[in-house]
Amino acid sequence: MKFEVTILGSSSATPVYNRNPSAQLLNCNEKFYLIDCGEGTQQQLIKYGFKASKIDFVFISHLHGDHYFGLIGLLSTMHLNGRIKPIKIFAPAALMEILDLQFKHSETILRYPLEFVAITADTAQLIFENSDLTVSTIVLNHRIPCTGFVFTEKKRLRKVIVEKLEEENIPLEYYPLLKRGVDLTLPDGTILLNKDYTTDSDEPRKYAYCSDTLCDGSYFEQIKDCNTLYHEATFLHEMLERANQTHHTTALQAAETAITTGAKKLLIGHFSSRYKTLQPLLEEAVSAFENTQLAQEGSTFQI
Amino acid sequence: MKFEVTILGSSSATPVYNRNPSAQLLNCNEKFYLIDCGEGTQQQLIKYGFKASKIDFVFISHLHGDHYFGLIGLLSTMHLNGRIKPIKIFAPAALMEILDLQFKHSETILRYPLEFVAITADTAQLIFENSDLTVSTIVLNHRIPCTGFVFTEKKRLRKVIVEKLEEENIPLEYYPLLKRGVDLTLPDGTILLNKDYTTDSDEPRKYAYCSDTLCDGSYFEQIKDCNTLYHEATFLHEMLERANQTHHTTALQAAETAITTGAKKLLIGHFSSRYKTLQPLLEEAVSAFENTQLAQEGSTFQI
Known part of the structure; x- marks a missing residue:
């Protein structure tokens, strides 16, 4: 079964150096799950040859704009392109308020059903399940309520x-x-x-997406034994103090998290605009955890 | 005095074929005025080498998303990049409600003053004036309240x-x-x-921006004798019925508008996603009004 993730955005906070704000597209058995949706995500989908119409599920980690400003545009485009099949959005409750206000003032009545599932960042919970996978939240520690997501395959075929x-x-x-x-x-x-x-079938595979968080270990239990762990690595470790202040993680901390939680592969992303080139961030992570890769725009990773 | 406009987006409704939703950057005497701000405008500014920090005035024609979805991201980036000087936004009142709701849920308190001027689409009025130019609204006829803008130089120097x-x-x-x-x-x-x-000084120059409108002549008085007229031309004239239904304009109508109102130069834009290439739209307009050009991404036009 196909289980892979394509990076659409790797930048934190603002777009810069051809890096776009956070967005990833998970393909699990040819069903498409969008994880976060920074500004320009619909343009990135076009650029990398994906059809927005194929996305049926959207997961938004939190309401900092670099993680959701592209959603209203994507939903509007789906509407204008004649979509009629439902879409399901998992996000903090206030996002629906924000979307509704924008639909109201453009006098848009969506042609397709938008099913909104409000998620909270209080406790980790199972929020979605179908024949291919389950999705659970990860309670992260950011400046505003923020959840990551764990995508776990159902038991695989013999x-x-x-x-x-x-x-x-x-x-x-x-x-x-x-x-x-x-x-x-x-x-x-x-x-x-x-x-x-x-x-016997192989073990079900597991992908965790840890968007924005202080690396305080509080969520490690929820991301144990990932085949692929995506973890933000906004800063180099020399900026640890700044990372702590802003509730972010350093590349070294991301690597140590991969080791502690038993991940097989680590993807790092959400890079600060201060880094014009990303090699130093990669080298720092690799020095602690060798199987690390940069979650850069257009790259696809098998989970 | 410099008086030129750079096109940042030429697409209607949705981004497609490397065309971005509406946005233009007017440079008048090295002051920068942003006209509409579709999704991805901040990325377009970077792409074409403009500093967002230089923009002090923003004019939003109406609340269809392809004309403003990029504004919240641009304002957030200005905040994150340490802007402290004020910005002045002219737009329909509801936009402030939309921005406020998004700032609230990201717990963003802007570091710079955002001065919001609510404009209405009832009557054409003078909304801005400084030592370089005046800006007046144009009452357009779209599906929701919509104004264009006329930028007129102050009397020029001898x-x-x-x-x-x-x-x-x-x-x-x-x-x-x-x-x-x-x-x-x-x-x-x-x-x-x-x-x-x-x-004697030359006559003051005049640039009109007619974003989305049924081409019904009701606003022609307000755009008389432009040096450069930007007029939307969403469709070819063979789609006139569709243009009328959706309150848009055809390329031929845009050209006839240029003739009727005495424009010296016509820029056409806001192209429908049905047109992969724009040559037919240009040819149609040029057949009626020769001095027509495509308002395409990255092009700069002297007014």
């Missing part, structure tokens, strides 16, 4: 032993049921015991 | 006859006063009669 099935001329049509653990009786009475033709 | 002044060794320091029409007595008692050393 793996069929293709060579054996081909050798016994078992038609492809049987594979999906075998993957689901079913024993099969063929038309000629032959019984295929699932255990003989499949092996 | 032109000094440089050859004569140089021949008589009159120091450069005297030129500014001569340009202002003053007669001068030199230290040696020589009298310079202004009329002998200057000629």
Whole structure:
């Protein structure tokens, strides 16, 4: 099953040096989940060849503008482009108030249902579930209420032993049921015991998105054992005091978080505009946790 | 005196084909006036090498999102970048409500004074004046209240006859006063009669911005004799019915408006996303009014 994330924005606070404010597009089994939506996200979707119409779920971490100013434009474009299928938005309650006020004054009555789910930053909770994955919140520690999100695959399908099935001329049509653990009786009475033709599925994969936070460990339990951890790394560690003041994280702290929580891969982003080049941030993180990459615009990462 | 406009966005409704929603930057005597502010305007300013910090005046024509969704981001960036000098915004009253709600939920208290002037679309009026120019509204006919803007230079300076002044060794320091029409007595008692050393100033220049409107002639009186007329031309004339329904203008109508109102130059913009290339729109307008140009991103026009 496809489970990958494309970075649409890596900048903190303001767009700068061709970096856009926060936004990521998660593709899980060809369903599209937008995570944060800074100004210009719809332009970024066009730039990297994604159709906004494919997005059915939006998750907004908090109401600092660099994480949501692009949402009203994206929703308006969907409306103008004739969307009729619903969209579901998970965000702090006040965002609906902000959207409603803007729709009111443009006299826009959306052609599609907008289902708004208000999330709070009090406790971590399961907020979404479908056949592919679950989404839970992470309670972060920022200047205003802020949640991250953990995307966890549902239990994955068993793996069929293709060579054996081909050798016994078992038609492809049987594979999906075998993957689901079913024993099969063929038309000629032959019984295929699932255990003989499949092996255990891989562990479900897990992606955590930690947008803006003081790196105080309070949320580590919620992001344990990620296959891929995205963690903000606004500053170099020499700016630790500034990071603490503004409730942000340094690249070194992000790397240490990956180690402590047992992440397999770390993506860092939300870079301060003071950094024209990002290499120093990457080097700092890699010095502590080697499997770190820059969450830069246009990059896609397998989770 | 510099009097020029740079196009930051030429798209109607949605960003598409590298075209951004409406925004223009007027430079009058090195003071900067932003006209409309679609999503991504701050990114466009960066792209074309302008400093947002130089903008002191913003004019918003109406509250369809493609004309103002970028303003909250621009104002936030000015705040984050340490702006302290005031900014003055002329816009429909509800925009202040929308901005306030967003500042409230991000707990932003602007470091600089934001002076908001509510404009209405009832009657054309003078809304701004300084030593360089005046700004008046144009009452347009759109689906929601909408005003255009006329920027008119103040009476221009007299032109000094440089050859004569140089021949008589009159120091450069005297030129500014001569340009202002003053007669001068030199230290040696020589009298310079202004009329002998200057000629009449050129006529003050005039730029009109007609954002979104049904082309019904109701506003023609307000845009008479422009040096440069910007007029929306959302559609080709074959789409006249659609233009009328949506209260927009065709390229041919924009050209006819330029003729009727005595414009010297016409800029057309606000192009529908149905037009991948803009040549047909330009050709249609040029067929009726030759001195027409496409108001495309990054182009600067002398008024």
